[in-house]
Structures are given as C-alpha cells and as structure tokens.
Amino acid sequence: xxxxxxxxxxxxxxSMAYLERALSEGKSVIGSxxxxxxxxxxxxxxxxxxxxxxxxxxxxxxxxxIADFDIDGIFTPNPVVWDYLNRGIAExxxxxxxxxxxxxxxxVAPYHKALQFGASVLSEPLAVAGAGETRxxxxxxxxxxxxxxxxxxxxxxxxxxIRALCELFRHAPAGDVVEIGSWWGKSAFVxxxxxxxxxxxxxxxxxxxxxxxxxxxxxKGLVDRVSVNADEAxxxxxxxxxxxxxxxxxxMRRPSVxxxxxxxxxxxxxxAAFGETHYTGRIAVLHVDGNHSYDSVRADVxxxxxxxxxxxxxxxxxxxxxxxxxxxxVADEFLRNQLPTIDCAxxxxxxxxxxLDGVAD
Ligand SMILES: C[S@@+](CC[C@H](N)C(=O)[O-])C[C@H]1O[C@@H](n2cnc3c(N)ncnc32)[C@H](O)[C@@H]1O
Numbered sequence: 001x002x003x004x005x006x007x008x009x010x011x012x013x014x015s016m017a018y019l020e021r022a023l024s025e026g027k028s029v030i031g032s033x034x035x036x037x038x039x040x041x042x043x044x045x046x047x048x049x050x051x052x053x054x055x056x057x058x059x060x061x062x063x064x065x066i067a068d069f070d071i072d073g074i075f076t077p078n079p080v081v082w083d084y085l086n087r088g089i090a091e092x093x094x095x096x097x098x099x100x101x102x103x104x105x106x107x108v109a110p111y112h113k114a115l116q117f118g119a120s121v122l123s124e125p126l127a128v129a130g131a132g133e134t135r136x137x138x139x140x141x142x143x144x145x146x147x148x149x150x151x152x153x154x155x156x157x158x159x160x161x162i163r164a165l166c167e168l169f170r171h172a173p174a175g176d177v178v179e180i181g182s183w184w185g186k187s188a189f190v191x192x193x194x195x196x197x198x199x200x201x202x203x204x205x206x207x208x209x210x211x212x213x214x215x216x217x218x219x220k221g222l223v224d225r226v227s228v229n230a231d232e233a234x235x236x237x238x239x240x241x242x243x244x245x246x247x248x249x250x251x252m253r254r255p256s257v258x259x260x261x262x263x264x265x266x267x268x269x270x271x272a273a274f275g276e277t278h279y280t281g282r283i284a285v286l287h288v289d290g291n292h293s294y295d296s297v298r299a300d301v302x303x304x305x306x307x308x309x310x311x312x313x314x315x316x317x318x319x320x321x322x323x324x325x326x327x328x329x330v331a332d333e334f335l336r337n338q339l340p341t342i343d344c345a346x347x348x349x350x351x352x353x354x355x356l357d358g359v360a361d
Contacts, residue, residue: 003072004028011040014077075099118144126167132311135170138197146193153240155186161349169194173311173360175284177203180256185237205251206259209234217293218323238273250277260303283308289317294326310358319352
C-alpha cells in the first residue's frame with residue numbers, strides 16, 4: 001500500500017497549495033497542526049493533532065503519528081519546524097524524508113533571481129546606437145524590483161524582452177507610452193514602471209478585452225481554440241496595475257483603431273478603475289501586441305505609427321511567432337517603406353524593436 005504524507009502545520013498557505021497538488025496526484029495526505037481548532041482541518045481527508053515543536057513530547061508524538069498513518073514524507077513550509085526536522089530526521093525518524101527544500105531558501109530564491117537580472121542589465125548593456133539623449137540607467141535594485149513584480153504577473157512578456165525594454169527607455173524621448181493589446185497587464189506593468197523611472201510619460205493601454213477580437217486566424221487554429229475569458233482578463237489587468245498606477249496609467253476598452261481615433265480627438269482618458277489620466281498626443285514608445293493576424297497588425301500600425309515622435313520607439317511583438325507571420329510581414333513592410341526614417345532596429349525576445357530617426361523637440 002502507498003505510504004502517506006504528513007503536512008504540518010497544515011493551515012499555512014504553502015501547505016494548502018501543496019495539499020491541492022498532492023491530492024490531484026492521488027497521494028494519501030494527513031493534515032496536522034498544534035492549534036486547538038484549525039480552520040484548515042475541513043480541507044484535509046485525514047487529520048491529527050501534534051504538540052508544538054517546542055513541546056517535550058513532540059518527537060514521541062510525531063513518531064506515533066508516523067507509525068499510525070504509515071508516513072514516509074513530511075511537508076512543512078514553517079522554517080523553524082523544517083530546520084528542526086532537517087537536523088535530526090535520519091536518526092529521530094528513520095525512513096521519513098522532508099519533501100520540500102528549505103522554506104527560507106525557497107522564499108528568497110525569486111528575489112535572488114531578480115537581483116541577478118538587475119545586476120546583469122547594468123553589467124551587460126545593449127549597444128543601442130543612435131542619435132538623441134541617453135539617460136543614465138536606474139539602479140540594479142530598481143530593475144530587480146521591476147523584474148520581480150513583472151514576474152508575478154502572468155503573460156507573454158519574456159525576460160529578454162524585459163531586458164530590451166529596460167534599455168530602450170534610456171534612449172526614448174518624453175511622450176506618451178501606448179500599448180496595443182494588454183491582456184493581463186504583464187508588459188503594461190513593465191512599460192508603466194520604466195516610463196515612470198525615466199520620466200517618459202503616461203501609459204495608455206488600448207484593448208477591447210472581448211472574446212470576439214481574440215480570433216487571430218492563426219495557421220493551425222491552435223491559438224483560436226484556447227478557451228479564455230476577456231472580462232476576467234480586464235479585471236486581472238486592473239488588479240495587477242492598480243497598486244502602481246497613481247494616475248499614470250489608463251485604458252480604452254476598444255479595438256486599437258477606434259482607440260486611435262479617440263486619442264487623436266482628446267488626450268484625456270477616464271475610467272472608474274484608474275480615474276483620469278492626461279496624455280500629450282505624441283508617442284514616445286508604441287508597443288504593438290494586439291490581434292496577430294496580418295490585417296489587424298497592419299491596421300494597428302497604420303492607426304498609430306505616425307504619432308510616434310522622432311527618436312521614439314515602435315515595438316512589434318511576436319515578430320517571431322510560431323503560429324503565423326502577421327506581425328513579421330507588417331513589420332518588414334514597415335521597415336522597407338520607412339527605411340530613411342529609421343535609426344536602428346533589432347529583434348530580441350521574439351519582438352522587433354524599431355527606433356525612429358531624429359530628435360524630438
Ligand atoms: C498577446 S495578448 C497581449 C499580451 C500582453 N501585451 C502581455 O505581454 O502580457 C493580445 C491582446 O490583444 C488584444 N486585442 C485583440 N484585438 C485587438 C485590437 N484590435 N486592438 C487592441 N487590442 C486587441 C486582446 O484582447 C489581447 O488582450
């Protein structure tokens with residue numbers, strides 16, 4: 001018969017998350033804590049009380065529980081309990097292992113990753129040549145903080161793209177930052193934070209957040225058949241950006257072409273979630289990441305690109321995209337037609353980054 005896993009203390013958030021995973025894998029799980037009444041108890045198939053780890057009879061009681069429930073693994077996200085067990089598990093509880101690595105190491109690992117990213121952005125700057133002002137970089141700590149928060153937001157903005165964005169904002173004029181296609185807000189968060197760090201301007205997100213506009217006509221239909229909820233995506237976007245927005249972010253829940261008409265008409269945008277935001281009507285950074293069909297990307301670029309300032313940036317996401325070539329065809333046409341007005345262009349993280357020539361007034 002399969003052995004069982006003990007989760008102790010069973011009510012901690014990491015314990016509850018492990019419980020869900022263990023049950024879905026068909027493991028036999030016993031929950032335990034030292035509280036007289038633990039509300040987590042009702043979520044566990046089996047439950048047993050253990051004294052606090054500081055109690056003189058803790059080891060003896062735990063040995064009894066191990067024998068009674070045929071336990072061969074213990075999951076504990078509590079750093080003190082983990083450390084106590086880790087020091088003497090082989091001698092005191094033979095045949096039992098700790099399932100999870102050190103909780104302290106696990107909790108700080110993402111921060112280490114972020115700090116490494118921040119340090120590497122500063123130590124390996126991209127050679128973005130071109131006219132115009134180059135701002136000194138913000139600190140490695142600032143970049144690490146941006147990376148860490150961005151990493152907690154689900155979405156389609158990978159680390160290489162974040163690295164390129166960190167660099168290009170140093171070479172951008174002041175003006176609005178516009179994103180076409182924001183979904184859950186991952187790239188929007190990065191754009192908003194960099195625009196604020198480098199005093200570029202406010203961020204406007206144009207996205208209809210509607211299932212109808214998600215049809216991309218991708219080559220094999222694999223993208224179009226994924227089930228999504230656009231209303232929920234807008235709520236997730238709001239949850240991700242609200243704490244940092246402070247009046248510097250807003251959105252138009254419209255297809256980008258309609259949003260461009262509205263943006264040309266008025267540079268004030270108000271929503272219940274974000275309040276009122278003022279824009280200048282001239283774009284420093286344009287991020288095109290809406291519907292990826294050729295017709296849509298072309299319409300997006302036609303509707304917005306002429307508003308980008310000299311020295312400003314146009315980013316066409318998914319220039320390299322496994323599901324179709326809409327972004328790449330539009331981007332290549334743009335490069336061909338606008339060649340004399342382009343300062344530099346490069347592909348990174350699958351996106352094409354284009355810097356327009358000139359210096360904004
Ligand atoms: C790939 S997702 C954006 C991902 C996001 N930029 C990120 O990096 O996390 C594409 C988004 O484009 C939006 N979209 C589709 N058609 C659009 C249109 N015509 N104008 C603006 N956005 C559109 C979709 O609603 C969806 O949110």
